[in-house]
Amino acid sequence: MMNSSILISRNLCVGYNDKAVMSDINFSLEAGKILAIVGPSGCGKSTLMRVLGGLDEPLSGECELLGIKVTEAQVRQREMTLRRSGFLFQGSALFSSLTLRENVEMPMREFLGVSNLQIRQLAEYKLALVGLAEAMDKLPSEVSGGMAKRAGIARAMALDPEIIFLDEPSAGLDPISSARLDELILKVRESFGTTIVLVSHEVPSILRTADFCVYLDSDTGTMGAYAPPKDFLQPGSHPKASAFFSQIKIS
Amino acid sequence: MSHDPNSRSSALAEILSDGTTRVTISGNWSIESAVPNLIFKGDKVCLVPDNLGDFDSSLPAWLFQNFKNVRQIDISRLPPRLQSLYNLAEKSTIWESPTSPPGFIERFGVWGIESFSSWQRAMDHIGQTAVGLFRTLIGRGRVNWNDFALQLQTSGVDALPIVMLLGFLTGLIMAYVGLIQLRQVGATVYVANLVALAMTREMGALMTGIIACGRTSTSFASQLGSMNVSQESDALRALGISPVEYLAVPRILAVTLMVPLLSLFATFVGVFGGMIVACAGDLSIEQYLTQAIRAITFKSFLVGFIKSFAFAFIAAWAGCYRGYVAQRSALGVGNAATSAAVLGITLIVIADAIFAVIFNLYNF
Ligand SMILES: Nc1ncnc2c1ncn2[C@@H]1O[C@H](COP(=O)(O)OP(=O)(O)O)[C@@H](O)[C@H]1O
Ligand SMILES: [Mg+2]
Numbered sequence: 336m337m338n339s340s341i342l343i344s345r346n347l348c349v350g351y352n353d354k355a356v357m358s359d360i361n362f363s364l365e366a367g368k369i370l371a372i373v374g375p376s377g378c379g380k381s382t383l384m385r386v387l388g389g390l391d392e393p394l395s396g397e398c399e400l401l402g403i404k405v406t407e408a409q410v411r412q413r414e415m416t417l418r419r420s421g422f423l424f425q426g427s428a429l430f431s432s433l434t435l436r437e438n439v440e441m442p443m444r445e446f447l448g449v450s451n452l453q454i455r456q457l458a459e460y461k462l463a464l465v466g467l468a469e470a471m472d473k474l475p476s477e478v479s480g481g482m483a484k485r486a487g488i489a490r491a492m493a494l495d496p497e498i499i500f501l502d503e504p505s506a507g508l509d510p511i512s513s514a515r516l517d518e519l520i521l522k523v524r525e526s527f528g529t530t531i532v533l534v535s536h537e538v539p540s541i542l543r544t545a546d547f548c549v550y551l552d553s554d555t556g557t558m559g560a561y562a563p564p565k566d567f568l569q570p571g572s573h574p575k576a577s578a579f580f581s582q583i584k585i586s
Numbered sequence: 587m588s589h590d591p592n593s594r595s596s597a598l599a600e601i602l603s604d605g606t607t608r609v610t611i612s613g614n615w616s617i618e619s620a621v622p623n624l625i626f627k628g629d630k631v632c633l634v635p636d637n638l639g640d641f642d643s644s645l646p647a648w649l650f651q652n653f654k655n656v657r658q659i660d661i662s663r664l665p666p667r668l669q670s671l672y673n674l675a676e677k678s679t680i681w682e683s684p685t686s687p688p689g690f691i692e693r694f695g696v697w698g699i700e701s702f703s704s705w706q707r708a709m710d711h712i713g714q715t716a717v718g719l720f721r722t723l724i725g726r727g728r729v730n731w732n733d734f735a736l737q738l739q740t741s742g743v744d745a746l747p748i749v750m751l752l753g754f755l756t757g758l759i760m761a762y763v764g765l766i767q768l769r770q771v772g773a774t775v776y777v778a779n780l781v782a783l784a785m786t787r788e789m790g791a792l793m794t795g796i797i798a799c800g801r802t803s804t805s806f807a808s809q810l811g812s813m814n815v816s817q818e819s820d821a822l823r824a825l826g827i828s829p830v831e832y833l834a835v836p837r838i839l840a841v842t843l844m845v846p847l848l849s850l851f852a853t854f855v856g857v858f859g860g861m862i863v864a865c866a867g868d869l870s871i872e873q874y875l876t877q878a879i880r881a882i883t884f885k886s887f888l889v890g891f892i893k894s895f896a897f898a899f900i901a902a903w904a905g906c907y908r909g910y911v912a913q914r915s916a917l918g919v920g921n922a923a924t925s926a927a928v929l930g931i932t933l934i935v936i937a938d939a940i941f942a943v944i945f946n947l948y949n950f
Contacts, residue, residue: 431815431915447618453644457617460647463675476914495617495642519674526671527642 341366341498341530342387346396349379349386355394356382359557362549366497369524369531371541371564373579374551380534381425381502383551387532388422388500389413401497418446421491425502425534427483429475435462435486436471442493461489464519466512480507485516492523499523501533505540513537517544538580542568550576593639594619597648599626606630611664615641621648629657633664646671704911711830711907715838718831727835728827734836741802741837741902742844746851748801749794753852756789757781757859765868774868778877781860786882786890790853792938795897798845799930803905806837807926810909811919819910834906838899845898846891853890885950893941897934904930 340363348358356379364370372380385391387398389405397404403416429438439458447454462471465485475483484507491499504520505513517540523529535541541548541564548567552559552575560573567573567580595613602608607628612635615621621644631653649672653659661669721727764780810833813819819829861874905926912922944950 432917443617449618449620453621456621456651457644457647460643460650460675463650468675474915476918492643522670522674526667526674 339365340399341401342370342532343399344387344396345398347383347386347393347398348395349382349391350394351382353394355556357551357556357558358394358396360396360549361558362547362561364530364532364547366530367524367528368546369520369533369544371545371548372532372534372551373536373541373548373576374559375553375579378551378553380551384500384502384532384534388420389417390422418494419497421494421496421499423484423487423491423499423501423504425506427475427480427487429483429486429490431475434472434474435467435478435482435489438475438486439489439493442490446494458489458493461492462486464492464523465489466515481509481512484508485512488516488519495527496529498530498532501531503534503536505535505537513540516540520544548576550579552576593637595621595641595645597622597624599624601628602632606632608632608634610634610636611645612637612639614639615645615648617642617644621645624652631656631658632660635664635668638665641668643671646675650675707911708907711834711910712903714828714830715834715903715906718828718835719838721831722835722839727831729836729839730832731836733833734840737837737840738844740805741798741841742848745797745801745844745848749797749848749852750855752793752797753785753790754855754859756793756852757785757856757861758863760784760789760856761860761863765863769868774864775873775877777860777864778869778874779881781864782857782878782881783886785853785856785860787886788890788893788938790849790856791890791894791897792934794845794849794852794894795901795934796931798841798848798898798901799904799927799934802841803901803908803926803930804923806902806905807909807912807922808919810834810906811912811922814909814912815914815916815919830906830910834903834910837906838902841902842895842898845901846894849890849894889941889945889950893938896937896941900933900937901930904933 343363344360346358347360348355349360350356350358360383362370372383374380382391386393387400389398389400392406398406401416401419403412405413405416408416429435430441433441436455436458439461440454443449443454443457459468459471462468465488467482467485467489470478470482475486478486484504488499488501488504491501501520505516508516520531520533521544524531531544533545535545545564547561548564549561550559550567550573551557554575560567560576562573562576564580567576570577570581593613595611595615597612598610600608600610605628607626607630609624609626609631611633633649633653645668649661649668661672664672718727718729722729761777761781764777765774768774768777768780810819810829813829813833819833822829822832857878861871861878864874865871908922908926908929912918
């Protein structure tokens with residue numbers, strides 16, 4: 336790859352049925368960085384994330400993922416790119432009739448030509464990373480929301496993706512689990528060089544993990560700011576974003 | 587470090603003089619290619635890299651699997667990146683407090699309790715349905731009347747074509763089979779009695795009941811089952827609304843209202859179907875109709891009506907019950923639909939047998 340930017344958004348406009356939810360989104364993210372997307376509920380974070388991850392088409396503008404313009408790419412190339420990225424959905428989206436382990440094994444079975452034993456070994460390791468070593472054989476309906484979220488993270492990491500999208504990974508986690516998750520995110524980036532894009536509402540966690548932060552402004556329907564999260568702590572630089580940051584910090 | 591980018595992953599275990607097992611790891615490790623099988627003994631292990639090339643999560647996963655039960659493991663000579671990947675995996679603890687898996691006796695007990703409690707839940711659901719119906723009849727029920735109207739349409743009116751078709755064919759088949767026998771004794775005129783009586787007393791209600799199981803029970807089970815999955819029934823309960831009363835009662839009411847009507851249609855077209863076969867050669871239309879009308883007494887008509895009423899209730903209840911107890915998964919919803927149809931048809935046939943005995947006893 337010539338460009339070391341792994342995710343580029345140019346004049347991106349996202350929404351549903353030709354109705355824009357967020358527009359004018361411009362940023363580029365280098366490989367191995369952690370990007371947090373923040374903004375009030377319903378401002379379009381999940382919508383933007385789906386477009387960035389190549390799952391939905393943007394209304395206008397273009398998005399480049401892993402060096403490929405996903406929406407313009409051929410079906411095969413697009414699928415290859417999606418396979419090199421992992422996605423955690425806001426609602427976990429685990430396959431309800433498979434156990435947690437089978438959920439993690441599923442993409443491996445589809446795409447890795449290795450033995451069942453090895454797949455099992457990989458799946459158990461990924462589940463151990465998120466602290467689910469002893470809940471592997473439970474069904475999604477038998478675990479808590481936080482555990483389902485973590486199993487979703489393990490599934491997103493199944494194929495050692497180069498970039499992982501996490502939609503509200505810490506929602507539903509207690510503070511201790513949430514801190515462990517931050518640690519895991521940092522370690523995964525450090526050890527695998529994985530790029531991580533996440534939606535989060537927790538300011539301490541964002542400050543601890545993220546290198547950059549996209550603030551979505553729901554009043555204007557545009558990207559309010561793109562900067563390292565520490566910049567938002569100083570009032571004045573990005574008034575709305577820093578207000579958002581400090582408000583959450585108080586509550 | 588120089589290494590051959592094409593060398594395969596490999597591992598070698600050897601026991602040193604002090605009893606430590608030294609495991610040498612080398613080559614390139616990828617989740618897309620096979621990893622070595624390692625057989626070793628001993629609970630003191632020292633891991634040593636030798637010409638270790640690229641690796642992804644396959645190597646820490648392999649280490650985790652092979653050495654998680656080793657008492658003492660020395661990973662200090664591994665590259666720092668690999669060390670942290672290995673340490674990241676939590677061996678036994680889950681982040682929440684763990685629960686131990688049940689033992690044999692416990693599992694047997696659980697099975698016993700579950701099979702008992704499934705009876706209990708069925709009884710509980712019947713009870714709740716009865717209470718809900720009663721409350722609704724005295725005007726105090728909290729019922730989703732939109733569902734009621736919708737089900738009048740989808741479980742009633744929309745089923746008319748299939749009910750008429752199957753009723754017609756049933757009458758036709760009975761007349762055909764009956765004629766073959768009656769011709770031998772020269773009593774073909776009684777084919778009208780046969781078809782008319784069988785349709786009113788038995789087949790009209792039974793066919794319609796079975797169609798209701800196939801169409802309506804399965805649909806109810808999957809509707810209510812997926813409401814379990816999305817926690818809609820929990821949301822109702824949280825509002826202090828009984829999901830049985832709110833969801834099952836309107837469905838049961840709509841079906842018990844519509845299915846007896848459908849059954850009337852089935853009976854009518856069945857008699858008509860029989861007429862077509864009978865009048866194709868053996869009887870005149872007038873003969874057939876006179877015989878048929880003479881055969882249908884008010885009593886036999888009432889028998890059919892009572893049956894279809896009961897069958898309708900069974901079909902609707904089976905669907906609502908299986909949906910109510912459905913597991914919270916896509917598979918659970920599918921199972922609910924299947925078992926609703928099976929339960930409905932089984933109960934209908936059993937009920938039919940009981941009716942036969944009772945009506946016979948009282949000479950009805
Ligand atoms: N499938 C959809 N169809 C139409 N509008 C949608 C759909 N999903 C979400 N929206 C709308 O898009 C906006 C952004 O939603 P979302 O991206 O989920 O917000 P966030 O994740 O920031 O809370 C909301 O106003 C929501 O009503
Ligand atoms: Mg969202």
